Amino acid sequence: GTCVLVSKERFEVQVGYCAPLIEVFKQMPTKNYDMQTRVWSFELKDYEKLSKIQKAQLPVQLTPLPKTVLTTFRNQLKGNMPEELERRVPEADLSGVEPRLVNTLMPFQRRGVNFAIWRNGRVLIADDMGLGKTVQALCVAAYYRKEWPLLIVTPSSLRLTWAEILVDIILVSSHIIAPESLLSSPQICLLFVSCFQAFHRWLPSVDAQSITVMLTGKDNPASGQVTITSYDLMVRCSQQIRARGYRVIIMDESHVLKNFKTARTKAALPLLKAASRVLLLSGTPALSRPSELFTQLSAVEPRLFSSFHEFGIRYCEGKQTAFCWDYSGSCNMKELQLVLEERVMIRRLKKDVLSQLPAKQRQVVVMEPGAVNTKSFNAAANEMTKKHKNNAEQRGALLQYFNETALVKIPHIKDYVLDLLEADRKFLVFAHHQIVLDSLRDALDKKGYGYIRIDGKTPSDIRQQLCDRYQTQDSCQVALLSITAASTGLTLTAASLVVFTELFWNPGVLVQAEDRAHRIGQQDCVNVHYLVARGTADDYIWPLVQGKLDVLSKAGLTKDDFS
Numbered sequence: 109g110t111c112v113l114v115s116k117e118r119f120e121v122q123v124g125y126c127a128p129l130i131e132v133f134k135q136m137p138t139k140n141y142d143m144q145t146r147v148w149s150f151e152l153k154d155y156e157k158l159s160k161i162q163k164a165q166l167p168v169q170l171t172p173l174p175k176t177v178l179t180t181f182r183n184q185l186k187g188n189m190p191e192e193l194e195r196r197v198p199e200a201d202l203s204g205v206e207p208r209l210v211n212t213l214m215p216f217q218r219r220g221v222n223f224a225i226w227r228n229g230r231v232l233i234a235d236d237m238g239l240g241k242t243v244q245a246l247c248v249a250a251y252y253r254k255e256w257p258l259l260i261v262t263p264s265s266l267r268l269t270w271a272e273i274l275v276d277i278i279l280v281s282s283h284i285i286a287p288e289s290l291l292s293s294p295q296i297c298l299l300f301v302s303c304f305q306a307f308h309r310w311l312p313s314v315d316a317q318s319i320t321v322m323l324t325g326k327d328n329p330a331s332g333q334v335t336i337t338s339y340d341l342m343v344r345c346s347q348q349i350r351a352r353g354y355r356v357i358i359m360d361e362s363h364v365l366k367n368f369k370t371a372r373t374k375a376a377l378p379l380l381k382a383a384s385r386v387l388l389l390s391g392t393p394a395l396s397r398p399s400e401l402f403t404q405l406s407a408v409e410p411r412l413f414s415s416f417h418e419f420g421i422r423y424c425e426g427k428q429t430a431f432c433w434d435y436s437g438s439c440n441m442k443e444l445q446l447v448l449e450e451r452v453m454i455r456r457l458k459k460d461v462l463s464q465l466p467a468k469q470r471q472v473v474v475m476e477p478g479a480v481n482t483k484s485f486n487a488a489a490n491e492m493t494k495k496h497k498n499n500a501e502q503r504g505a506l507l508q509y510f511n512e513t514a515l516v517k518i519p520h521i522k523d524y525v526l527d528l529l530e531a532d533r534k535f536l537v538f539a540h541h542q543i544v545l546d547s548l549r550d551a552l553d554k555k556g557y558g559y560i561r562i563d564g565k566t567p568s569d570i571r572q573q574l575c576d577r578y579q580t581q582d583s584c585q586v587a588l589l590s591i592t593a594a595s596t597g598l599t600l601t602a603a604s605l606v607v608f609t610e611l612f613w614n615p616g617v618l619v620q621a622e623d624r625a626h627r628i629g630q631q632d633c634v635n636v637h638y639l640v641a642r643g644t645a646d647d648y649i650w651p652l653v654q655g656k657l658d659v660l661s662k663a664g665l666t667k668d669d670f671s
C-alpha cells in the first residue's frame with residue numbers, strides 16, 4: 109500500500125483489503141472512510157502514530173509519505189491547522205521599486221510578487237498565458253536590484269520584446285551588441301533606432317546604455333546591468349555568460365528546459381544553481397507530464413527532491429522495462445501539486461482571476477528581421493523615402509514594400525509560431541499573403557502539428573467542417589487564417605490567443621479577425637499578439653492603423669484601442 113497526501117491537512121492510504129489494518133485505521137481519531145473510492149484518509153497529525161502501529165503490529169508494507177512532503181507540511185504533522193497561504197505570505201516592501209512598475213500590478217500579480225519574495229526570489233511563476241508573468245518577474249528582479257547583473261533568457265523571437273518591456277513598451281534607448289557589419293544595413297539601423305530610443309517607462313532609473321541584447325554568438329556580455337539573450341545563444345556563449353556571474357536570472361518560457369539531456373538544459377542548470385535569485389516563467393508547467401518538470405524544479409530548489417529516480421518513481425509512475433526505467437507516466441499528482449504550490453510554484457488560471465482582467469488584451473511583439481540585403485527589399489524601402497507625385501504613387505510604393513516585408517518576416521514568424529507550439533496551447537494565426545500561410549503550413553507539416561487552414565480558396569461548405577474540427581479536436585492546435593477571407597463568420601473560441609503575423613490597412617478588419625476568438629461562448633480573456641518588424645513596411649502601416657482607429661474612436665464608432 110501507499111500513503112499519499114490529498115490536501116494540506118489529510119493523507120490517504122491506498123491499500124487492498126486487510127482486516128487487521130482496518131482495525132488499526134478505526135483507532136485513529138481523525139479517520140474517514142470514503143464509500144465510493146473505498147479509501148481511508150486521516151489528518152496529518154495521525155500520520156506518525158499510524159506508522160508506528162503499522163510497523164510494530166502488522167506485516168503489511170506501506171510506502172510512507174516522502175521526506176519532502178513531511179518537511180513541507182511539518183506544522184500539520186504537529187497538529188497545527190494550516191493557515192491559508194495568502195495569509196502566511198507577508199506583504200513585500202516594494203518601496204525600493206519604481207512606483208510606475210508597482211502601480212501597474214493587479215491584485216493577483218502583487219500576490220505573485222509577494223510569494224516570489226517570500227520564497228527568497230527562487231520560484232516558478234506558472235500563471236496562465238496573459239496573466240502578466242513578465243511584469244511580476246520584472247518587479248521581483250527590481251526588488252533584488254542591488255544583486256544585479258540580471259540575465260534574461262528567452263526564446264529568440266522574444267528578445268526585443270523583453271528589451272522593450274524593461275524600459276518602455278513602445279520605444280527604448282539601449283545598447284545592442286552586434287558586429288558593425290550587421291549594423292551597417294539601413295534597415296537594421298532603423299530597427300535599432302526605432303526600438304531603442306525613448307525614456308524609461310517601468311524602470312526609468314535603469315541606465316538605458318546598460319541593457320544589452322545579444323544577437324550573435326560572437327557577442328560578449330562583458331558589461332552592463334542587464335543582458336537579454338536567447339536559449340540558443342546561451343548555449344553558444346555559455347563560458348562568457350558563466351564568467352559574468354549573474355546573480356539574478358529570469359528564464360522565460362522555461363518549459364524548453366524539460367529535457368535534462370539537451371544542450372539548453374545543460375547550459376542553463378549551472379547558471380541557475382549558481383545564481384542567488386531564479387525566476388522561471390512558464391504558462392504550461394507540464395503538470396500532466398511530471399518528468400518534464402524535474403529540471404525546472406531542481407533549478408529553483410535543488411534539494412527539493414533527492415534524485416530524479418526518486419521523483420520518477422513517486423510521481424512519474426516509474427517502472428523498469430527490459431532495457432531501462434520508464435518515467436513517462438504520472439501518479440500522485442495532487443500530492444505533487446500541493447508540494448510545489450507550497451515550496452516553489454505559484455499558478456493562477458484565467459478563470460480564477462477573470463474578474464480582474466480585461467476581456468481582450470493586445471500586445472505588440474517586436475521582431476528582429478536581421479540583415480536584409482535583397483535588392484528588391486532595399487529598392488522598395490528606398491522608394492518609400494522618395495517624394496511621390498500623388499497618393500496613388502505613395503500607396504503603390506507602400507504596397508510593394510508591404511509585399512517585400514512579408515518575405516522578410518517569414519523566418520521569424522515561423523520561429524515565433526513554433527515557439528508557441530512548444531507550450532501545447534491552441535491559437536489562431538492570421539496572415540495576409542498566401543506565401544506566409546504556405547510557409548507556415550509547410551513548417552507545421554514538417555513538425556507534425558495538427559492544424560486547419562481557411563483562406564480565399566476554401567469552399568464555404570468546408571469552412572464550418574474545419575471550424576468544428578478545430579473546436580473539438582485537442583490535437584488540432586493551430587488555425588491558419590487569411591485576414592481578409594476569414595475575418596468574419598467563423599467561431600473559433602477553442603483558442604484564447606490570436607496572433608497577427610502581418611498587419612492590414614483597415615483596423616476594422618483586424619478587430620473583426622480578433623473576434624473569431626472573442627465571441628459568445630469564450631470563457632477566457634483573449635490575448636492578441638501583433639508581430640511588428642521594425643525597419644520594414646510595418647513602421648508605416650502600424651501608425652496608419654492607429655490613426656484610422658483614433659478617428660473612428662473620436663466619432664464614437666469604436667471603443668477599440670491599438671495603442
